[in-house]
Amino acid sequence: MENEREDEIEDMSTSPPSLGSMQFAGSNGFGHSMEFMSQAYLPNIYTEIDIKIEDSNFNQDPPLPIYLKFEDVEYKVRGSHAASTNPVKSVMSKVAIQHNLGEDKYKKILKGMTGSIGPGEILALMGPSGSGKTTLLRVVGGRLVDNVKGKITYNDVRFNAAVKRRLDYFLCYRIGFVTQEDVLFPQLTVEETLIFSAFLRLPGNMSEQQKYARVETTIKELGLERCRHTKIGGGYLKSISGGERKRTSIGYEILVDPSLLLLDEPTSGLDSTAANRLLLTLQGLAKGGRTIITTIHQPSSRIFHMFDKLLLISEGYPVYYGKAKDSMPYFSSLSFTPEIPMNPAEFMLDLATGQVNNISFPQDIFKDQESTDRSKSVIKYLQLKYKETLEPKEKDENHGATNTPEHLQLAIQVKKDWTVSWLDQFFILYKRTFRARCKDYFDKLRLVQALGIALLLGLLWWKSSTNTEAQVRDQVGLMFYICIFWTSSCIFGAVYVFPFEKVYLVKERKADMYRLSVYYVSSTLCDMVAHVFYPTFFMLILYFMAGFKRTVACFFLTLFAVLLIAITSQGAGELFGAAVMSIQRAGIVASLILMLFLLTGGYYVQHVPKVMQWLKYLSFVYYGFRLLLKVQYSGEQLYECESERGCRTLQSSPSFDTVNLKGGLTEAWILVAMALCFRVLAYFCLRRRIEVRN
Structure with a gap:
């Protein structure tokens, strides 16, 4: 693994520098990170890029950072459209949101989500099946726009349908979305899949050699050299492994050097080793200046500690938001501690479902409550504490005055035409x-x-x-x-x-x-x-x-x-x-x-x-x-x-x-x-x- 990381660093050092090859440290607040970016990194980056552009006669704008904020986000759907395409999630969702049916026949899926994420950081959306993880991912990524309430901003520019179209067209702000199901043509090889994606999505003023070079770099960064000439396959066709398929899906998106990368359950169906390698890849992509949000169901403890931020969701409500490493101390401060050695992710999923077996908890939360309501009491208690302590802190630090550099705000409002005729x-x-x-x-x-x-x-x-x-x-x-x-x-x-x-x-x-x-x-x-x-x-x-x-x-x-x-x-x-x-x-x-x-x-x-x-x-x-x-x-x-x-x-x-x-x-x-x-x-x-x- 160390050799692979050294190879990636060597490849990055020999390729034309872009924002994707620069490292951005995560920050506690957006104001500090914005000032750091605008004053220290951006002038140097543009100077280096201008030199490379003159040498190569290539006028592609580099991808710029996205600072994504969402505040009090709510989402509801009509009862007949609320079922998930995943049969397991569909059953769980029906159970989880059944009590939310109102007279207007709407089901509330998200109930006040607040958070923020910037370049160099990985935000994990975690929770039990049917809690609303994928829905939130699709909402902040612009895949769901109807019946959404709340405030979503990209670089402090309010999100709407027009902004989504601009983001889709504007090369500097590409958004990559990796679905849980790997949607790839089975008859194409890994290399062919990436080459056709590159020629369709990269701008026409890039030469063929530059596009092939981008594909080659992506294959090396994701460790796909061994299977590059193997067909994607599936069904009765001989195919690549699940980990290789998932990395190919990610490569399909990062070819255009997206500013924001969204992944839905990327480790689903992978063994521990493959999942760990995939998260190491995502870490490297985040350090290259990308903003990454991923849903995850039940990661291993090793994977859990790779996340920068964590949003724990229970029945559509947030019960924790903050740094992943601070999550255990937070719940300990509320007197929720595991009584046996336990994976932090498993511990938090138990809390999100209200299960407190082998977990010590404050006894006063069950006062005047029958035993059948214990799980609901735990969830309500956690939701209340989140509202009292974590949500106000997040809004004060990152959702106050606009602090994004003006050129990043202006760029996101500019629309470009198709990249290829x-x-x-x-x-x-x-x-x-x-x-x-x-x-x-x-x-x-x-x-x-x-x-x-x-x-x-x-x-x-x-x-x-x-x-x-x-x-x-x-x-x-x-x-x-x-x-x-x-x-x-x-x-x-x-x-x-x-x-x-x-x-x-x-x-x-x-x-x-x-x-x-x-x-x-x-x-x-x-x-x-x-x-x-x-x-x-x-x-x-x-x-x-x-x-x-x-x-x-x-x-x-x-x-x-x-x-x-x-x-x-x-x-x-x-x-x-x-x-x-x-x-x-x-x-x-x-x-x-x-x-x-x-x-x-x-x-x-x-x-x-x-x-x-x-x-x-x-x-x-x-x-x-x-x-x-x-x-x-x-x-x-x-x-x-x-x-x-x-x-x-x-x-x-x-x-x-x-x-x-x-x-x-x-x-x-x-x-x-x-x-x-x-x-x-x-x-x-x-x-x-x-x-x-x-």
Whole structure:
């Protein structure tokens, strides 16, 4: 471990200095630390940076420190929306906040949180499940803005939606948010994940060499050299370890050198050694000038002593706030002391839940209280003492007059545009999307499926002809099956894309990594590779086996019609998926609509009742099937020449009773229009669903 720390120090000494490489000592009060920063550190930092900028022709502003304060923060949600996504937390939250339901059907989650944190410090939010740790983290990080009361400031600038947008856009004030669940593309390696993040999030005026250098430095700082070429994996894919995955998630955020880093349960699922190494990494990041806030459930005693500040939460109320090292003396002053050797974190979690087994306590708190109310009495007593002693002290020291240097306040109110242009975002995202999905695109099973069905159909319709009415019906049936096969394949290949990638999209949109339009266009065009390749491969085999017209024009027109059906079906699948954004419901909706389109496609029922006729005009299967018939057959083509009645034209066949084979290819233009309309609607559905989630 010592060698690793020496390597990190050596790397930092050789890299261009930034605020992230300077050390800031934690302070008891913001006034002293601000004065120290503005007078001592900032001039030297800017001098060094200016020299490096001139040498490298790179004009990126360095990240500036964030001093975060929150005072009397409250948060409530409607009862139907209060459940957590974590099933354990959901159950615990319902139990913990059940008594807070009022006449307005709101549940109060946070009930007066006050605290402050600056560069060089780690603030730990600790408490039992359902106490409000993650909610507070999301509130101070700007992830929750509705139904929030209280005062939250960044460098003494009051937080609001406009400030959040500025913070997201302004490079000097990047906010990194590491969720409890590691949301990373499983098909990408650790290095690829960080490289694509760097190229999307770092400013366009950085050279490629500088971006690669930033990735290399991040990999070394987080100790990811050993697994850099290993896929993230997950599920049935061979993957990196839990600790490596968590460090990759952190690296994903610190690539942009954030001023504020928020982490939700970063040690969850890690063993003691991995958790300790992770906290050492966070300590190093904090010493580099970052402000770090993390939720943690039950850390080891060694990890507990790595925190600078601690906020202990019980049922949405704060029961302790201050230096972590002062927490045990504080509770001892209240006559709460462990009777056996005990982890400080375990001791405080027992107090936060009102459990005083093996803990000595002041007996007067149970006066006039029955035994069933003992845990509530402990919690109320701790809440009262916090209000009397700790909260006034914190407000007096750090929430008084504004004492942030003026240039830090002004900078946070300046808004910048996107760091990378639309076209650059598109090329980067297209490459990443293709890399993440290429295994699905060129899956052996899909290739075998296309090959197998093409051969099977080719053998069943081997050298088929249109000499008799029965043979015409057989070929028309083959045409409709081709239409069914590629319609269903492309719909179900596209309907699950957005529901599956919803978690990635929400995470990256909240970080403003790219425009939603860039994501949609790159996703559609990437998927179109598969929707063009497999039908082409399929038709190259089937067309000549089945005995269709052997002319170049007819072959390419038929292939064009099949590809048009596939691309339109892809757009429909994207629309269904974006409309519901649920894996289970998307499949059901797609199945129902596909069945409706197939029944009105013009093969099973040619003469649809007038009441239902409008349905066929909404069916792209109807237009696709008619287009295939028109490009393959001519109305003047003769058949039944060997029958007693003599030759007849194909237009007179009952199979083409509702299709005018001489009517031109208007269906092609209708399908093109439908493909475009489906995609426009899919984009707006996706935008609405993602904005609602944000």
